[in-house]
Amino acid sequence: MQLVKIEDIRDAAERIRHAVVHTPLLPCPWADPDRPLWLKPESLQPIGAFKLRGATNAIARLSESARARGVVAYSSGNHAQAVAYAARAVGVKASIVMPDVTPQVKIDRTREYGAEVVLVPIAERESAAEEIVERTGAVLIPPFDHPDIIAGQGTAGLEIGTDLPDVELVLIPVSGGGLASGIGTAIRALCPNAAVFGVEPELAGDARESLLAGSLVDWPIEDRARTVADGLRSQPSELTFAHLRTVLDGIVTVGEDQIRSAMAVLARKGRLVVEPSGAVGLAAYLDHAAELPVGRTVVVVSGGNVDPALLADVLGQRDSGSRQ
């Protein structure tokens, strides 16, 4: 199997640089001094998540005739917004198949970016997308299972390695594994001495189990759907798993309360609005230090599309005196 190389990521970076934000590394003076911490806030991309990198790269690689037929995607949210936004930016029609349990804020945003949204039961999203492809000739932009997507997501790692070449540990959320595959590939190439760890919710810890087993382990979608981190309910493909085995030093799993608590810390001390999926890296840093190497750490904050009521609730928890 052909893995994505650092050259693919460099090419992707050149291709997408006018469409995505080079997000800064934010130093955290409140962190453990023995483990200096920087946040990589991909939540600040125009669509609120790193997914814009991969989608923009994948659409940029399409032929003219493919673009004329349009693109299709299925997604629990951020990939949907990414494809909708990236397609509109180059005048391409986008149809997005979304699970009917998707938070309303993500459905609304996707429509605002000009895409047609098709709501289906979560188990039918792949088949519904395939039906549109067959009927219209549109090109499917997969959420993670494609080298162009992995290379696009990897541009975030290229930025980390360029901006902080002496980084010693990078923590990356893992769901389908596109982000961790891409960033891990970039960090391995640019910072060979750095450790690269994935982070998953315990309730969707399939990738960790797969990594320990040495082959893909399937968790029922009903199990993975239990976590509050609605962006981390996918599981790796053969392609991303091959990358993860090569580039990750390990995967840490975090609890639901730890995710919520990390969201609150990111808002209070990081001044960032972060969705549950985007907070798992900080949860690992804060609550699983014993499982991680010590040193200069970058936590990738993957997205910020959170229901405001959930954020308000998380913020209120430790202020119960003033809220209730």
Added chain:
Amino acid sequence: MQLVKIEDIRDAAERIRHAVVHTPLLPCPWADPDRPLWLKPESLQPIGAFKLRGATNAIARLSESARARGVVAYSSGNHAQAVAYAARAVGVKASIVMPDVTPQVKIDRTREYGAEVVLVPIAERESAAEEIVERTGAVLIPPFDHPDIIAGQGTAGLEIGTDLPDVELVLIPVSGGGLASGIGTAIRALCPNAAVFGVEPELAGDARESLLAGSLVDWPIEDRARTVADGLRSQPSELTFAHLRTVLDGIVTVGEDQIRSAMAVLARKGRLVVEPSGAVGLAAYLDHAAELPVGRTVVVVSGGNVDPALLADVLGQRDSGSRQ
């Protein structure tokens, strides 16, 4: 009166570049298409506000003997944290005089940065700081009334002018006027065709009244203290006012509800935790379009040190169904 020049700002940028974040310009796809919008999130500086720029520059300019005696500052919050953080970064002792009405989060953070905090009634803060200077020989780092502070704050404008040279309008919060003086000076030099507007709360609209009158108009501190924007309760000095008259095209004032509403939009759509003072620029963009030129707009989001209970409250307002 000698005004700060673009060369002073360029020198400051070189001096402070390892200590501050070059904040990105964040494109806002949800903005009015006729007035494309970028946010300049100074809330993402390590201390949560632009004030780190000026404080770092001012302390970097001190002599060795001055540094050995330490520094003093009086501030309603963000300048305090900035001086504490910048002083510790270079091993200088800091004493911070704060009004006893300062939000607890700002007092705690300032102490966490290693500074000694002295709480006094708001009207006594200047005299208390002067007493420390006389007693210890420490150097006062003023919040805005000094060319080194103005030049430091101006580095944010240098970044705007470099990153978006065809900007057409820049909106900047005005309190003591250091930020608007510095950014305005940089924009005038780099982007001579851009308009530069200050923004104040109506309840602390002294700078607007002064600009219209052509000389400084004094508002009682009791009046200025009414606004929720606790970082915008100062008023310009002769030095900053001389800059504001030169570099501003005007000042817009915004209402309290508009400020709260802009905070909610910044959290929901900008994924940024912003304090009330940091939201006035967006409030002007959203609710005072008729008073502003049309075109590519940068809103300076000056700070993010907000009481979490206030943020949760603002987020809950438009979600009352799910919160109450």
